[in-house]
Amino acid sequence: MIEMHDVWKTYPNGAVALQGVSVRIDKGEFVYVVGPSGAGKSTFIKLMYREERPSQGSIFVNGFNIERLKERKIPLLRRQIGVVFQDFKLLPTLTVSENIAFALEVIEAPKKKIKQRTAEVLELVGLSEKASALPNELSGGQQQRVSIARALINNPAVIIADEPTGNLDPETSWDIMNLFEEINRRGTTIVMATHNKEIVNTMKKRVLAVEGGRIARDERRGVYGYEN
Amino acid sequence: MKISTFARHGREGFRNLSRNGWMTFASISSVTITLLLLGVFLILAYNVQLFSQQIEDQVEMNVLVKDGTERAQVLELERQIKSLPAVGEVTFVSKEDGLQQLKEKLKDNQELLNGLESENPLPDKFIVKAKNPTDTGYVAEKLSALPLVEKVNYAKDTVEKLFSVTKFVRNSGAVFVVGLSFLALFLISNTIKVTIFARRREIEIMKLVGATNWFIRWPFLFEGLLIGLFGSILPILLLGIGYDYLVRKVAGVMLFTFAPFDPLVYSVALILVGIGALIGMIGSMMSISRFLRV
Incomplete structure (x- = not known):
């Protein structure tokens, strides 16, 4: 599903975010990506849906060769990936169902x-x-559900989530996590960057720890491993 | 693209216009002013062109034939003149015709010319026009070199001055038009930039859910197109009314006749609509590209 070979990423300002990352994530897996802030987690995630380009190394996502992917083919990749963010990224002027339908409208699906x-x-x-309802009439947890629904509407092979519970209280975070669990049970691969120690330790999923731009740990039924 | 999608882009573009009311008003106004100036200029330039054309067409040379040349040789000379490729119209005026014309001109003072019939001092001459009036100097030079030609007369200084004026009007006009178009382009692209800036979150989300760049561009293209089209309405109306008035009221007072309303104003209207639409779309293209890199 996702494969990285010796991936390096240096930003134009000279900051080195990733130094030789190699990893393989299979179809149907549920993977937590943990690590201190600024260790390269976000870059690692952004490479998967081609918001960033690798400086070196190769990345395959669902059969797409990311570093060779032409600019105008990027939309095709993104239609097979659902992305969920910490700040939900909902459009405030659209209703819940309009926000969700948006993802299909832009690819010109039939009404x-x-x-x-x-x-x-x-x-x-x-x-x-x-x-x-409009997004600002909903609670944070409900808004995140809307953004998850939007990510799901294309029937993506993989969902990539960047700190999806970062803005939510613990109880709501659990609801959201259970929803991801349910989505994963239906066969969708999930890659999630998170700082939520309790959830990672309880769920006992595969854990990738990114530190100093490298994969420091890769454990089958891993734990968070950092003090918050 | 599906028709329903196309309609959606049009709707979105229209909605953007009303959402950013004041900015839209500002850029439509700037397009209006630009196009109005452009239109005034185009009409002016066309009339100046027409005017100078009329004058240029009157530029002619008097080719004086050497005294005592035989009729047969004159005919031969006419053949030679006509064979020059740059030469247009050639009219022969004999000594006798020349005197007759002079008499007609003098009318009441004809007695001044009495007695000249027996010893006519006027030479035979050809009145020659160059095919292209700006070649007059060159043709005059060629004709003076012919053996039987005494002299070639034409209003050298006046003609050269006239040509340099018409050339200046044409060139400065082109510079002016290009400059104004760039100004309008800049203003439109700035307006679109503001509307895009307000919607960059939406664009980001569109890109993340897999919208193509063209899907995102179209509404903004429509917006620019509409700004350009709306901006061309007022200039066309004003120019139409103004020129109609000018042609009716001023015509006849001056020596020069204005170019007729139809087709000039219609052509200018078409040009203004075209330029408005074009700079509207180019202006939005210029602003979008930066925001599409997500």
Whole structure:
């Protein structure tokens, strides 16, 4: 599903974010990416959906060769990846269902399919009743569910989440985590960067620890391993 | 692209216009002013061109034939003149015709010319026009070199001055038009930049969910197009009304006749709409590219 071979990333300002990262993530896996702030986690995540380009090394995501991917082919890659952010990235002027449908509208899906899929994913994240609410009428946890629904609507092979519970209280974080667990059970690969020690330690999933731009640990049923 | 998508882009572009009301107003105004100046200039330039054309077409040379040349030789000379490629119209005026014309000109004072019939001092001459009026100097030189030609007369200084004026008007006009277009382009692209800036979050999300660059560009292209089109309405109306007035009121007072309303104003209107639309779209293209790199 995702493969990196000796990936280096140096930013134009000279900052070295990654130094020779090699990793392989298989279909259906659930992987936590942990590590101190500024250790390269975000870069590691951003390379997967080609927000950043590797300076060196090769990356394959769902069959796409990222470092050779042409600018105008990037949309094709992103249609097969759902991305979830700490700040939700919802459009404040659109309703919940419009925000979710947005992801299908921009790829010109047929109206009927958009309507059907929107209802399906709203049901999955448990927000069918809030379909016509605006984002600022919802709680943080509900907003994150909306953004997860949007990430899911394309039926992506993999969901990449960058600190999805970073802005949420512990109880809500658990709800969100259970939702990811459910999505993963249905066969979607999940890669999640997180600082949430309790969740990582309880869920017992694969843990990748990024430190100083390298993979410091890669454990099957790992733990968080840092003091918060 | 599907028709429904195209309609969506149009709707979005229109919505952007009303969302950024004041900025839209500002850039439509700047396009209006630019196009108005451009239109005034185009109409002016066309009329100046027409005017100088009319004068240029009147530029002619008097080719005086050497005294005592035989008729047959004159005919031969005419053939030679006509064979020069740059020469246009050639009219022969004989001594006798010349005297007759002079008499007509003098009218009441014809007695001044009495007695000249027996010993006509006027030479035979050809009135020659160059095919292209700006070649007049060159043609005059060629003709003076012919053996039977005494002299070639034309208003050398006046003609040269005229040509340098018309050339200046044409060149400075082109510079002016290009400069104004760049100004409008800059203003439109700035407006679009503001609307894009307000929507960069939306653009970022669109890119992240896999929208193509063209999908994102289209609404902004429409927005620029609409700004350009709206900006061309007022200049066209003002120019149409103004020129109509000018042609009606001023015509006849001056020596010069204005170019007719139809087709000049229609062509200028078409040019203004075209330029408005074009700079609108180029202006938005210029501003978008920076925001598409997500």
